Amino acid sequence: MTARELAAEICRKLHASGFKAYLVGGCVRDLVLGREPADYDVATDAHPARVQALFPSSVDVGARFGVILVVSNSTQVEVATFRSDVGYSDGRHPDHVEYSNLPEEDVRRRDFTINGLMLDMETQQILDFVGGREDLRQGIVRAIGTPELRFCEDRLRMVRAVRFAARFGYVIEPATFQAIFATAPHVTAVSAERLRDEITKLLTEGAARRAFELLDESSLLKACLPEIAAMKGVAQPPEFHPEGDVWIHTLMMLENLAPGSPATLAWAVLLHDVGKPPTFMSAEETGDRIRFDGHAEIGARMAGVICRRFRFSVHDIEQVEALVANHLRFKDVFQMRPATLKRFVRMPRFEEEHLALHRLDCLASHRNLDAYEFVRRFLRQTPPEEVRPARLLTGEDLKAMGFRPGPLFREILQAVEEGQLEGRLKRREDALDFVRREYQDSGER
Numbered sequence: 001m002t003a004r005e006l007a008a009e010i011c012r013k014l015h016a017s018g019f020k021a022y023l024v025g026g027c028v029r030d031l032v033l034g035r036e037p038a039d040y041d042v043a044t045d046a047h048p049a050r051v052q053a054l055f056p057s058s059v060d061v062g063a064r065f066g067v068i069l070v071v072s073n074s075t076q077v078e079v080a081t082f083r084s085d086v087g088y089s090d091g092r093h094p095d096h097v098e099y100s101n102l103p104e105e106d107v108r109r110r111d112f113t114i115n116g117l118m119l120d121m122e123t124q125q126i127l128d129f130v131g132g133r134e135d136l137r138q139g140i141v142r143a144i145g146t147p148e149l150r151f152c153e154d155r156l157r158m159v160r161a162v163r164f165a166a167r168f169g170y171v172i173e174p175a176t177f178q179a180i181f182a183t184a185p186h187v188t189a190v191s192a193e194r195l196r197d198e199i200t201k202l203l204t205e206g207a208a209r210r211a212f213e214l215l216d217e218s219s220l221l222k223a224c225l226p227e228i229a230a231m232k233g234v235a236q237p238p239e240f241h242p243e244g245d246v247w248i249h250t251l252m253m254l255e256n257l258a259p260g261s262p263a264t265l266a267w268a269v270l271l272h273d274v275g276k277p278p279t280f281m282s283a284e285e286t287g288d289r290i291r292f293d294g295h296a297e298i299g300a301r302m303a304g305v306i307c308r309r310f311r312f313s314v315h316d317i318e319q320v321e322a323l324v325a326n327h328l329r330f331k332d333v334f335q336m337r338p339a340t341l342k343r344f345v346r347m348p349r350f351e352e353e354h355l356a357l358h359r360l361d362c363l364a365s366h367r368n369l370d371a372y373e374f375v376r377r378f379l380r381q382t383p384p385e386e387v388r389p390a391r392l393l394t395g396e397d398l399k400a401m402g403f404r405p406g407p408l409f410r411e412i413l414q415a416v417e418e419g420q421l422e423g424r425l426k427r428r429e430d431a432l433d434f435v436r437r438e439y440q441d442s443g444e445r
Contacts, residue, residue: 013055159190
């Protein structure tokens, strides 16, 4: 059963039990726009306990706020009781809710007019109490009611306004935009996880450049990511970066970032040059040209700090750090020894992320893709078993040869692998002879 079929079944069952039930929110917006919704939400005058009684497979995910999740196999639909919210002390959840029988009361507590539409699935009638259809027609993101109040209820709505405007190519209504600008410093009250997820959507929905331009114009960028705001006005050597400063370069990369890109790649695009502002040295200081000595290494450390601030998983932090730390190494691929190049391309998600990041970096600057094409040819022409050869020797082999476990173990195994990758050692016997010849007189036997 699809989410749409489950939502229709929920509405039918609620109607049959004497309740009102409508699709509501983003799914109605997307249907009006001719888009397939990612998920479906239902609003009803049935109280949570009644919804749970009608749908035994449902899960209480927020009954105190009137929200029940109806589950069918792997499909789920959120069902919320009509309500008005009273007080938002924590800037996210209402202090308490008052249930209502009127759909218009429920709509007026929602975020934006384009998300305030309801749809009766039986009659296909759209209920519009806030002018959402006209704002969709004109391409406007407008807060419902008083913008300041909507943003005080949930500070994340400011970032969501930017996301909707960028994603759909809309403008933010002036009073709504002014409220965002005035309230932007308070966005840090949002939990790191929620802010991370919303920024990830900004990066991966296909309108990342416009989204970050709007973040900047609304003052949200400085509040959320001051390290990115610091890129503005940081000049680059024109012979390598004819496009302009670090901020413009980053925006151009974001513009070329494909929708649905991996989150770690998207964040690495955003952060790959985060080390440039603190390492900037003018041509007058260096005596030749603008330089950013050590910016990849410093940027990787800064990226790690930023990712930890946004509560990324350890695995994702390591990947973003690796992408930032290694993004300059492509300029050296022509001179790399075979073993070094093979180890380089063995990094996790190399083609999907490291190589993709390099391509975006080139396209947003000098547009020279020679290193990119060189690595692609190498990957096509080099059998995987040569890039990741099976070990010729193990630690047990070294023990059998009389070596004691210790630092020398790793040195020997690395030397053997180096010989493999360089093509000098191809058989186990070659490796054994190499170890006997090079290490037989060591003091750790």
